[in-house]
Amino acid sequence: MTAKNIKIALLGFGNAGKAFAKLLTKKQEEIFNKFNLNVSVVAIATKSKGCLVNEKGIDLISALNDIDKFNHFNKNRNDYTEISSMEIAKNVDYDILFELTPLQIFSGQPAIDHIKAALNRKKHAVSANKGPIAWAFKPLRDLAEKNNVLFYYETTVMDGTPIFNLADETLKFCKITEVKGILNSTTNFVLEEIAKGKQYDEVIIEGKKRGFVEEDPSMDIEGWDAAAKTAALLNVLMGANITPLDVDRKGIEDITYEQIKDAEKRGNVIKLICYGGIENGKVIARVKPEEISKNSLFASITSTTSIVSITTDLMGTISIVEHEPEIEQTAYGVFSDLIRVLGNMNN
Amino acid sequence: MTAKNIKIALLGFGNAGKAFAKLLTKKQEEIFNKFNLNVSVVAIATKSKGCLVNEKGIDLISALNDIDKFNHFNKNRNDYTEISSMEIAKNVDYDILFELTPLQIFSGQPAIDHIKAALNRKKHAVSANKGPIAWAFKPLRDLAEKNNVLFYYETTVMDGTPIFNLADETLKFCKITEVKGILNSTTNFVLEEIAKGKQYDEVIIEGKKRGFVEEDPSMDIEGWDAAAKTAALLNVLMGANITPLDVDRKGIEDITYEQIKDAEKRGNVIKLICYGGIENGKVIARVKPEEISKNSLFASITSTTSIVSITTDLMGTISIVEHEPEIEQTAYGVFSDLIRVLGNMNN
Numbered sequence: 001m002t003a004k005n006i007k008i009a010l011l012g013f014g015n016a017g018k019a020f021a022k023l024l025t026k027k028q029e030e031i032f033n034k035f036n037l038n039v040s041v042v043a044i045a046t047k048s049k050g051c052l053v054n055e056k057g058i059d060l061i062s063a064l065n066d067i068d069k070f071n072h073f074n075k076n077r078n079d080y081t082e083i084s085s086m087e088i089a090k091n092v093d094y095d096i097l098f099e100l101t102p103l104q105i106f107s108g109q110p111a112i113d114h115i116k117a118a119l120n121r122k123k124h125a126v127s128a129n130k131g132p133i134a135w136a137f138k139p140l141r142d143l144a145e146k147n148n149v150l151f152y153y154e155t156t157v158m159d160g161t162p163i164f165n166l167a168d169e170t171l172k173f174c175k176i177t178e179v180k181g182i183l184n185s186t187t188n189f190v191l192e193e194i195a196k197g198k199q200y201d202e203v204i205i206e207g208k209k210r211g212f213v214e215e216d217p218s219m220d221i222e223g224w225d226a227a228a229k230t231a232a233l234l235n236v237l238m239g240a241n242i243t244p245l246d247v248d249r250k251g252i253e254d255i256t257y258e259q260i261k262d263a264e265k266r267g268n269v270i271k272l273i274c275y276g277g278i279e280n281g282k283v284i285a286r287v288k289p290e291e292i293s294k295n296s297l298f299a300s301i302t303s304t305t306s307i308v309s310i311t312t313d314l315m316g317t318i319s320i321v322e323h324e325p326e327i328e329q330t331a332y333g334v335f336s337d338l339i340r341v342l343g344n345m346n347n
Numbered sequence: 348m349t350a351k352n353i354k355i356a357l358l359g360f361g362n363a364g365k366a367f368a369k370l371l372t373k374k375q376e377e378i379f380n381k382f383n384l385n386v387s388v389v390a391i392a393t394k395s396k397g398c399l400v401n402e403k404g405i406d407l408i409s410a411l412n413d414i415d416k417f418n419h420f421n422k423n424r425n426d427y428t429e430i431s432s433m434e435i436a437k438n439v440d441y442d443i444l445f446e447l448t449p450l451q452i453f454s455g456q457p458a459i460d461h462i463k464a465a466l467n468r469k470k471h472a473v474s475a476n477k478g479p480i481a482w483a484f485k486p487l488r489d490l491a492e493k494n495n496v497l498f499y500y501e502t503t504v505m506d507g508t509p510i511f512n513l514a515d516e517t518l519k520f521c522k523i524t525e526v527k528g529i530l531n532s533t534t535n536f537v538l539e540e541i542a543k544g545k546q547y548d549e550v551i552i553e554g555k556k557r558g559f560v561e562e563d564p565s566m567d568i569e570g571w572d573a574a575a576k577t578a579a580l581l582n583v584l585m586g587a588n589i590t591p592l593d594v595d596r597k598g599i600e601d602i603t604y605e606q607i608k609d610a611e612k613r614g615n616v617i618k619l620i621c622y623g624g625i626e627n628g629k630v631i632a633r634v635k636p637e638e639i640s641k642n643s644l645f646a647s648i649t650s651t652t653s654i655v656s657i658t659t660d661l662m663g664t665i666s667i668v669e670h671e672p673e674i675e676q677t678a679y680g681v682f683s684d685l686i687r688v689l690g691n692m693n694n
Contacts, residue, residue, distance in 0.1 A: 030520065160661075160662050161662070161665050162513065162518065165516070165517040166509065166513065166517055169512070169516035169517055170509030170512040170513055170516055170517065171509065171683075172683060172686045172687075172690075173374060173377065173682070173683075173686060295641075295646075295647060295649075296647060297647040297648070297652075299647070300642060300643060300644040300646070301644070302642075305644075309670075314370070314507075314675070314679045314682070315507050315676055315679045316669070316670060316672055316673065316675070316676050317670040318508050318509075318667060318668060318669055318670065319668040320665060320666070320668075321644060321656075321665060321666040322665055323664040323665065323666065324663070325663055326663065329662055332521075332661045332662045335520070335661070336517070336518075336519060336520075336662075339519045339520060343519075
């Protein structure tokens with residue numbers, strides 16, 4: 001049987017996109033052996049580094065090399081072009097769109113429109129960008145169902161750690177009644193450092209140096225990142241149909257050294273906890289600093305490690321922990337969605 | 348389309364079998380709606396409470412009532428009979444065999460032979476009994492593959508918490524390089540109670556009363572139960588092809604209050620840790636009490652809560668925690684395997 005060609009388009013080629021491309025080059029043969037499918041990348045869009053479009057398949061190794069060396073695609077390549085990511089989403093001939101552009105936390109755009117464009121064309125879509133899941137999950141899922149195409153987004157919460165996949169594939173017939181997590185490593189790091197007696201400003205400067213804190217730390221510190229993840233989790237797992245604005249949100253900006261020490265005296269630590277549950281038949285969502293026992297499972301989640309606990313009607317509560325992920329785990333998340341599409345696209 | 352009938356046979360009707368039967372009665376309609384399949388139980392074998400065989404489907408509610416009231420099936424039922432579980436495995440007309448008999452920890456029998464009988468007849472098999480997975484996984488899996496039938500065993504480690512399912516369905520293309528766990532709640536309980544200054548004998552008596560300790564506690568205390576779970580995990584997840592005898596095993600029988608207090612002074616606790624890894628290209632397996640930091644994830648796993656950490660080449664390390672399971676979570680494990688068979692049997 002002749003192998004079928006599967007053409008994929010990557011919108012965004014930052015750290016996640018590059019790591020995914022690297023992983024893909026290593027696994028193309030294994031994918032071929034398993035599915036009898038030739039996966040090739042036919043388009044890569046970036047905002048400031050040029051684009052590549054090549055219906056025969058882009059040479060990923062040289063594309064990665066160009067970016068590493070020159071921080072820009074080589075303008076002399078035959079497949080070099082300068083078009084927008086939306087033009088690629090709308091016009092290039094691909095089978096699966098990968099939305100890997102940077103998060104716009106207060107709108108989810110233009111990622112939502114990229115994915116809509118793909119789904120409207122009856123193409124499968126994978127999002128590593130949590131914006132669309134936090135802001136527009138229901139319409140996107142409904143559109144995918146209507147057009148009978150697949151839409152996956154495992155990477156949007158806890159990288160490649162199976163959460164959505166876990167619920168879909170391993171907790172069948174379970175109804176999820178509660179979700180709880182520690183999902184923001186910046187706040188985890190900052191609280192731990194303040195507990196050591198360091199000043200807030202000093203911690204932020206050190207965190208930036210060590211890569212734990214973004215250039216503008218407010219999205220993390222004020223709980224917006226955690227709220228977006230909470231909205232994404234609850235939209236998918238509990239059918240919440242909410243946005244980050246619906247999350248009752250409080251960040252860690254007001255937590256002081258004294259509060260942490262007082263909590264310590266009570267045998268507790270302070271963590272930024274994400275929570276979703278059901279009250280009066282409605283999903284409620286909350287992100288706020290909470291005092292929890294220092295002997296508890298959640299207290300053991302430090303630094304860049306994260307956790308989600310899922311409570312169900314049939315299987316009680318299970319928790320899943322991701323340990324100090326690197327960019328390779330983000331790449332695996334995107335890759336696992338690709339594999340899921342390949343496994344399900346002909347069903 | 349007319350619904351197809353799926354006939355299942357239950358070998359064993361102890362707590363797990365009864366809880367599964369209860370869950371099944373509640374979910375038969377949902378299964379019908381999802382798969383267009385009528386699932387009925389056509390045989391139930393017990394060792395000392397009689398058997399039921401009924402090709403039209405046993406009335407599970409009355410069967411459960413009889414056992415609850417009389418601790419025996421009603422001999423006046425039309426479907427009452429007294430045959431062995433092996434005769435059922437070999438001769439009754441069923442589609443899926445459920446091995447739910449008590450564990451024989453040093454042989455895995457007669458459960459292995461029950462499953463072999465089913466697989467030889469090209470019937471699907473589900474085991475909640477870890478004996479066959481710890482003692483004979485490879486031959487059983489090979490037999491199932493040869494005969495193109497399904498063989499699942501999620502419940503054998505951590506009840507219905509997805510571990511084997513997690514690896515199969517959500518960690519595709521990953522190679523598992525290390526497995527670590529706390530999997531025996533008796534030893535967890537005993538170590539915690541001894542840490543409080545209680546005497547070993549006193550803890551065992553109290554544990555028996557509270558249901559944490561078996562009538563003969565030695566299988567737990569000496570690490571045999573943990574070794575069987577470790578063998579099962581490594582046979583499935585790492586292709587180890589070992590038995591519990593191959594696990595380098597040390598129980599907690601020699602751990603003293605003084606040792607626990609000394610560990611505490613170093614900021615540590617003692618836990619019975621299950622471990623599997625690769626050394627010189629070979630899977631090695633170990634169960635032994637280890638001193639670990641009291642702030643670590645594993646230290647937070649107390650009482651009947653359990654954990655498995657899985658390290659992979661592509662997805663780093665993830666851990667999954669089951670929180671204080673009840674018998675319903677065992678039932679869900681068996682049920683989830685049934686659902687997996689129903690979902691995959693026609694593929």
